[in-house]
Amino acid sequence: MPLVPVxxxxxxxxxxxxxxxxxxxxLLRREILLVLAMVAVALASGLHESAFLTRxxxxxxxxDAAATAVLAVGQTIVLLTRGIDLSVAPILGxxxxxxxxxxxxxxxxxxxxxxxxxxxxxxxxxGNGFLIAVTGLPPIISTLGTxxxxxxxxxxxxxxxxxxxxxxxxxxxxxxxNDNAFNGLAWLVVIxxxxxxxVAVVLRHTRFGRSLYAIGDDAEAAYxxxxxxxxxxxxxxxxxxxxxxxxGLIYLVHTGSADSTTGTDTSVNLISIAAALIGGTTLTGGKxxxxxxxxxxxxxxxxxxxxxxxxxxxxxxxxxxGALILLAVVSDRRRGGTGSGALTRSAGGAA
Amino acid sequence: xxxxxxxxxxxxxxxxxxxxxGDRRGExxxxxxxxxxxxxxTGIGKAFSGxxxxxxVSLILEPGEIHTxxxxxxxxxxxxxxxxxxxxxxxxxxxxxxxxxxxxxxxxTAQQRGIYLVPQEPTLMRHxxxxxxxxxxxxxxxxxPFSVGWREMRRAAAGYLERVGLNxxxxxxxxxxxxxxxxxxxCARALAHxxxxxxxDEPTSPLTDHEADVLxxxxxxxxxxxYTLAFISHRLDxxxxxxxxxxxxxxxxxxxxxxRASADRAGMVRAMVGRELAAAQPRPRxxxxxxxxxxxxxxxxxxxxxxxxxxxxxxxxxxxxGLVGSGRTEIAEAIFGVRKPTAGRVVLDGKQFDRRSxxxxxxxxxxxxxxxxxxxxxxxEVDLARNVTSGILPRLPRRAGLLQIGAEHGLAAExxxxxxxRAASLASRIKTLSGGNQQRALLAxxxxxxxxxxxxxxxxxxxDIGAKAEIYEIVAGLAAAGLATIVISSEIxxxxxxxxxxxxxxxxxxVGRLSGAEITAGRLGSLVVGAEVR
Numbered sequence: 001m002p003l004v005p006v007x008x009x010x011x012x013x014x015x016x017x018x019x020x021x022x023x024x025x026x027l028l029r030r031e032i033l034l035v036l037a038m039v040a041v042a043l044a045s046g047l048h049e050s051a052f053l054t055r056x057x058x059x060x061x062x063x064d065a066a067a068t069a070v071l072a073v074g075q076t077i078v079l080l081t082r083g084i085d086l087s088v089a090p091i092l093g094x095x096x097x098x099x100x101x102x103x104x105x106x107x108x109x110x111x112x113x114x115x116x117x118x119x120x121x122x123x124x125x126x127g128n129g130f131l132i133a134v135t136g137l138p139p140i141i142s143t144l145g146t147x148x149x150x151x152x153x154x155x156x157x158x159x160x161x162x163x164x165x166x167x168x169x170x171x172x173x174x175x176x177x178n179d180n181a182f183n184g185l186a187w188l189v190v191i192x193x194x195x196x197x198x199v200a201v202v203l204r205h206t207r208f209g210r211s212l213y214a215i216g217d218d219a220e221a222a223y224x225x226x227x228x229x230x231x232x233x234x235x236x237x238x239x240x241x242x243x244x245x246x247x248g249l250i251y252l253v254h255t256g257s258a259d260s261t262t263g264t265d266t267s268v269n270l271i272s273i274a275a276a277l278i279g280g281t282t283l284t285g286g287k288x289x290x291x292x293x294x295x296x297x298x299x300x301x302x303x304x305x306x307x308x309x310x311x312x313x314x315x316x317x318x319x320x321x322g323a324l325i326l327l328a329v330v331s332d333r334r335r336g337g338t339g340s341g342a343l344t345r346s347a348g349g350a351a
Numbered sequence: 352x353x354x355x356x357x358x359x360x361x362x363x364x365x366x367x368x369x370x371x372x373g374d375r376r377g378e379x380x381x382x383x384x385x386x387x388x389x390x391x392x393t394g395i396g397k398a399f400s401g402x403x404x405x406x407x408v409s410l411i412l413e414p415g416e417i418h419t420x421x422x423x424x425x426x427x428x429x430x431x432x433x434x435x436x437x438x439x440x441x442x443x444x445x446x447x448x449x450x451x452x453x454x455x456x457x458x459x460t461a462q463q464r465g466i467y468l469v470p471q472e473p474t475l476m477r478h479x480x481x482x483x484x485x486x487x488x489x490x491x492x493x494x495x496p497f498s499v500g501w502r503e504m505r506r507a508a509a510g511y512l513e514r515v516g517l518n519x520x521x522x523x524x525x526x527x528x529x530x531x532x533x534x535x536x537x538c539a540r541a542l543a544h545x546x547x548x549x550x551x552d553e554p555t556s557p558l559t560d561h562e563a564d565v566l567x568x569x570x571x572x573x574x575x576x577x578y579t580l581a582f583i584s585h586r587l588d589x590x591x592x593x594x595x596x597x598x599x600x601x602x603x604x605x606x607x608x609x610x611r612a613s614a615d616r617a618g619m620v621r622a623m624v625g626r627e628l629a630a631a632q633p634r635p636r637x638x639x640x641x642x643x644x645x646x647x648x649x650x651x652x653x654x655x656x657x658x659x660x661x662x663x664x665x666x667x668x669x670x671x672x673g674l675v676g677s678g679r680t681e682i683a684e685a686i687f688g689v690r691k692p693t694a695g696r697v698v699l700d701g702k703q704f705d706r707r708s709x710x711x712x713x714x715x716x717x718x719x720x721x722x723x724x725x726x727x728x729x730x731x732e733v734d735l736a737r738n739v740t741s742g743i744l745p746r747l748p749r750r751a752g753l754l755q756i757g758a759e760h761g762l763a764a765e766x767x768x769x770x771x772x773r774a775a776s777l778a779s780r781i782k783t784l785s786g787g788n789q790q791r792a793l794l795a796x797x798x799x800x801x802x803x804x805x806x807x808x809x810x811x812x813x814x815d816i817g818a819k820a821e822i823y824e825i826v827a828g829l830a831a832a833g834l835a836t837i838v839i840s841s842e843i844x845x846x847x848x849x850x851x852x853x854x855x856x857x858x859x860x861x862v863g864r865l866s867g868a869e870i871t872a873g874r875l876g877s878l879v880v881g882a883e884v885r
Binding site for chain 1: 752
């Protein structure tokens with residue numbers, strides 16, 4: 001019986017624990033590409049208009065990206081499981097108006113405001129988690145439903161307070177949104193970076209993080225490998241909600257205002273998914289990471305600011321975001337990411 | 352394939368249907384006029400990602416004959432039929448239908464020549480009606496442009512359904528049909544598409560005996576009308592009952608083609624399993640006498656299986672034999688907590704084990720290697736190391752609550768060395784590995800869990816011969832080290848080589864218990880096909 005030719009290198013693994021250096025390099029590739037792209041965009045804009053490269057503009061770009069980055073980190077957690085959260089926009093909005101009204105009308109201390117924003121986000125995220133993990137509805141349907149429900153609640157909340165919009169938040173809030181931690185680097189940026197770092201460690205070094213990737217790759221295989229799929233999904237949507245709630249607080253203190261359409265009016269859903277996709281996370285699950293997503297958020301902010309500096313009417317902004325998403329997804333497809341799994345997996349199975 | 356889409360009558364000018372019908376194809380029910388052609392395959396070879404599955408196979412299918420392809424799983428029967436029907440393209444060899452040397456076929460161009468494969472799983476459009484499924488792709492035109500001739504279609508449909516003995520309303524949605532009815536509908540669809548070379552890929556494995564009889568009656572009627580017919584089976588009884596000619600494949604090569612008159616059961620079994628594997632030494636049988644590590648009593652989950660009793664001791668390899676559809680995988684899944692049985696008890700290590708889930712089973716020392724490696728085993732996009740450690744996430748080494756990647760890789764490296772996985776590095780994505788290496792990586796995953804009982808479901812499915820022998824060695828080694836092992840397999844030789852005892856499942860019942868020297872290919876071969884039941 002002739003032996004079958006072997007298609008992969010016949011390297012035996014010896015005893016020494018192998019470090020996954022090639023993998024890490026592979027994972028970093030998208031992140032490094034993004035940084036290079038950002039440098040290129042910044043330099044090109046700087047040549048065109050030197051004010052782009054000033055410290056004040058660049059710190060504005062970074063601070064502007066903080067809320068998006070936190071949202072995108074949460075969205076990434078969900079995308080990794082091959083899910084999606086379309087309700088982050090009203091979660092951000094609800095968190096911003098609840099904290100905003102409590103601060104504006106009742107002088108709520110900032111510290112408690114932070115807790116309230118987290119509680120609102122977690123509560124709404126748990127709602128999504130319940131629908132998806134307990135009743136088993138598909139994520140896109142569940143969160144499309146809660147997009148409407150939570151968005152409606154946002155109107156109700158705004159209607160209950162008078163005036164109906166948040167325009168005048170306490171000074172402590174404003175200071176938090178604009179103070180620098182050190183030279184030109186806003187507190188918000190530091191906090192968003194810290195959150196990204198913590199979640200990155202969670203993804204790599206905890207059972208929860210590992211389970212997210214396994215479920216996104218193949219939920220049935222994950223279940224049979226002993227992973228508690230429903231529990232992990234529940235926690236993933238709760239975490240996404242929690243982060244969206246905190247992003248609401250960042251939005252509030254950064255812009256100083258919030259109303260019944262906050263979040264929805266700036267298509268936060270799309271932006272958060274765009275940042276994650278640009279950062280290398282796929283819609284088909286199991287691939288990607290939060291560092292890329294946070295960088296994707298900064299890249300978006302930078303690219304959109306560059307558009308303004310280039311004299312392009314802001315009316316083109318959504319079209320620009322869409323084009324960047326398509327670019328990210330197409331490049332991913334060419335790397336053999338999105339959608340190719342189904343084909344490669346069946347190869348070799350013959351009866 | 353740049354072949355223009357054209358009516359079949361022009362592809363094969365002498366097709367009988369052309370004489371009767373105009374361009375409204377639904378119009379005629381094609382009475383007994385249809386006639387197949389001799390279909391010759393010469394020197395067919397095919398490999399999937401480097402692993403040959405068919406080697407130099409030559410076959411002649413005659414009109415008016417029922418030709419059966421017989422062989423173990425992995426012998427290449429399905430691949431051969433799929434090549435004949437244009438689903439796969441052969442790497443070498445040629446196909447001749449009638450007097451036409453066929454170009455590279457696709458399912459569509461094959462159908463235009465009258466070749467139709469009824470697949471293992473019916474591929475009906477679930478939400479469309481019977482009549483729409485019947486004429487899918489050839490909906491007859493109505494009077495108005497772009498309209499569908501519903502009335503005419505229904506009238507024609509009745510004729511086709513009657514010919515295959517399918518007694519359902521034309522408006523029934525396809526999802527309401529049983530599997531047997533769906534298969535008959537596939538048959539009728541082939542007739543409606545004026546196909547006269549019909550292939551069936553294991554049509555009877557999901558059917559009850561009565562349903563199979565109905566299907567066979569239809570197939571016999573088609574034989575009378577001189578259709579060219581071929582089908583796959585591993586049920587020896589039905590093969591002997593219905594075939595005119597039998598071809599046995601083994602390991603991708605044709606072993607023998609015989610007329611039924613000269614074929615006998617023992618000879619066919621020998622031809623199917625009699626592989627001269629010089630390297631593979633049967634594992635020496637052992638009869639441990641200790642208490643059972645795993646004992647299952649009265650396990651029931653209708654309609655899959657009922658009243659299953661089995662037990663396995665430390666150091667013992669117990670086989671669970673059975674055909675696809677015999678309930679063997681469902682039994683394993685019920686033990687592992689993937690399915691919830693309606694009755695029965697599972698006792699692990701002397702303790703009753705009721706609230707089972709995969710997690711609880713793994714933690715209690717019971718692991719299950721799934722039959723479907725692609726869908727229920729590997730994480731394709733994930734690296735080898737994390738694939739291997741995914742079964743023991745709660746037990747991985749930690750510091751300050753965080754997984755220690757270095758130590759984890761040490762564990763993974765040790766496990767894949769024990770199971771002899773060949774890969775460039777632990778960071779290789781598992782989908783880049785061969786089937787055999789993927790399977791050994793999954794064995795490594797379960798070794799890491801340090802199990803007392805391992806259920807291995809088709810452990811050598813889709814792996815090459817060399818890898819197979821290595822997997823046998825691993826299983827033997829584990830048993831020698833005290834693991835209680837259950838091997839589920841439809842390969843008789845695998846069971847005779849590995850097992851100390853064998854349970855045989857047939858239609859959801861345990862119909863045989865063999866141990867030691869009783870485990871022979873002959874006994875197993877007749878038990879799995881239900882020959883000793885009635």
